[in-house]
Ligand SMILES: Nc1ncnc2c1ncn2[C@@H]1O[C@H](COP(=O)(O)OP(=O)(O)O)[C@@H](O)[C@H]1O
């Protein structure tokens with residue numbers, strides 16, 4: 305069996321005139337946490353949506369778990385999951401009802417136990433019976449993470465998972481994700497504008513600009529290449545340099 | 552198709568509408584208002600005189616059956632809109648749910664709501680206007696099925712348009728049935744339509760249902776040809792609307808709308 309969870313070759317997406325993703329190629333190994341970085345509009349979300357089969361690529365190939373996406377969409381999605389700070393669950397359902405429905409969709413074995421466990425990890429147990437629409441945005445974000453972990457995904461895509469969290473909760477969520485990653489060995493792709501997230505969590509980083517990868521490596525490698533002290537500095541250098549060369 | 556997935560989606564929609572006052576009104580309030588208004592119009596017509604009593608039965612039966620078609624069409628596209636409005640669409644389509652499972656779930660919820668509306672209006676019509684729905688017997692079931700099928704087809708068609716054209720097309724969910732109503736002979740026979748419109752009317756499955764219904768009420772037996780014609784047309788409608796939906800769904804994937812409308 306191949307060690308590669310994702311193989312992307314020459315993936316491109318154009319929306320009319322605008323090229324959102326431009327010849328993206330990368331692999332992810334089992335168990336790694338890959339950070340996808342880049343300014344707003346760099347093409348991170350579009351890339352994720354193509355990995356999820358939500359958006360059809362203009363060209364290129366995606367293989368996940370050794371199977372082609374979207375040809376094997378349902379089979380692949382069964383073993384992966386997704387959370388975004390900009391997605392919600394139906395607001396007039398209770399927290400546990402929403403999780404129950406997704407647990408049922410994914411065919412989770414011991415639903416009650418799994419739901420309780422996840423609510424516990426993300427400190428939402430006391431809100432289990434609350435209407436989802438009443439949750440604060442930070443609570444909603446954590447609920448999304450619960451949903452995303454229901455099926456013990458082998459591959460987890462996170463689109464700005466900590467975007468609406470205060471530093472304290474963001475730290476807790478980061479630690480919880482790190483812990484879950486250690487326990488399960490799942491593969492994670494994480495887009496985040498939070499450089500602490502990236503530095504602490506990600507074993508490898510892809511910097512994207514205008515739909516292309518312009519830098520790749522571990523956080524330390526990237527800092528060295530750019531002669532910077534922090535990823536934040538690298539981010540700003542890249543974002544302000546209109547045509548960055550790949551390093 | 553995976554039954555577990557369909558079941559989960561049905562549960563979701565039932566929970567959503569049972570918690571939303573507007574959705575509850577769609578089942579328990581508006582259809583009743585419809586029946587009351589038309590019922591009293593018929594009572595008035597009777598008083599004024601000059602009306603064949605069977606007209607009353609025609610109108611009451613028509614309003615009950617029309618609401619079946621309307622409900623089944625509505626549920627299919629409003630369920631989808633609920634996912635769009637609650638910004639849950641992306642979560643749905645990022646899950647291992649086949650499009651066929653998604654559509655089937657909305658169909659079944661449509662069936663459930665149509666049955667509820669039919670029973671509710673049937674009981675009310677009996678007590679308010681002494682119209683006994685049960686006299687229609689098995690014939691009622693045949694007509695019901697055809698209206699349900701047509702509602703499903705139209706619902707899918709509307710959903711396709713909303714997927715492709717986004718929020719500006721949302722109004723279509725409520726408009727489409729009323730665009731069809733005048734040419735599907737709900738309250739009057741096809742023969743009163745202008746000659747040039749009549750062939751168009753005969754291309755609509757519900758036309759056969761309502762013509763059949765009137766003949767059934769007047770003569771006491773249901774001409775099975777009406778049912779057959781409605782069914783054949785419905786099969787064609789289901790196929791065509793299914794293809795339209797599929798085409799627009801793929802377009803929406805290409806345009807990134809599945810992700811965009813959901814967020
Ligand atoms: N559905 C769409 N239609 C047209 N343009 C889009 C669509 N989705 C994304 N884009 C454009 O593609 C580019 C990349 O967007 P996105 O992937 O969301 O970037 P990021 O997540 O890195 O901020 C942006 O210029 C954005 O405006």
Ligand SMILES: [Mg+2]
Pocket residue numbers: 348349350463
């Ligand atoms: Mg984004």
